[in-house]
Amino acid sequence: MSASESAGTDADAAGWDAVRELPPSAKLVAKTLEYNDTLTQSQLAEETLLPPRTVRYGLNRLEEVGVVESRFSFSDARKRIYTLTIDESR
Numbered sequence: 001m002s003a004s005e006s007a008g009t010d011a012d013a014a015g016w017d018a019v020r021e022l023p024p025s026a027k028l029v030a031k032t033l034e035y036n037d038t039l040t041q042s043q044l045a046e047e048t049l050l051p052p053r054t055v056r057y058g059l060n061r062l063e064e065v066g067v068v069e070s071r072f073s074f075s076d077a078r079k080r081i082y083t084l085t086i087d088e089s090r
Contacts, residue, residue: 015065015066015085016059016086018066018067019062019065019067019086022058022065023057023061024051024089025050025055026057026058026059028057029050029058029059029062030046030049030058030062030067030068030084030086032044032067033082033083033084036073037077038082038083039080039082040079040080040081040082041059041080041082044059054063059082066085067085068085070082070086071083
């Protein structure tokens, strides 16, 4: 394992440790993103069966701890696409 791979693994561990401290809704959103790569907020609400407001809260908390990235959708600039930045599942 190279130094950069080791650093990535350490960051992944720290990321999941940070997620463990978050509310259950944020954990569910993180796990859903882990299995689905990228989703919009409305897709997350549909997948998790959580209200859109709860999904938004979970995404905000995940962004605060730095484990979720968002970008504008190319197909609809009004929407954002969310991606989990933790690679290794724990």
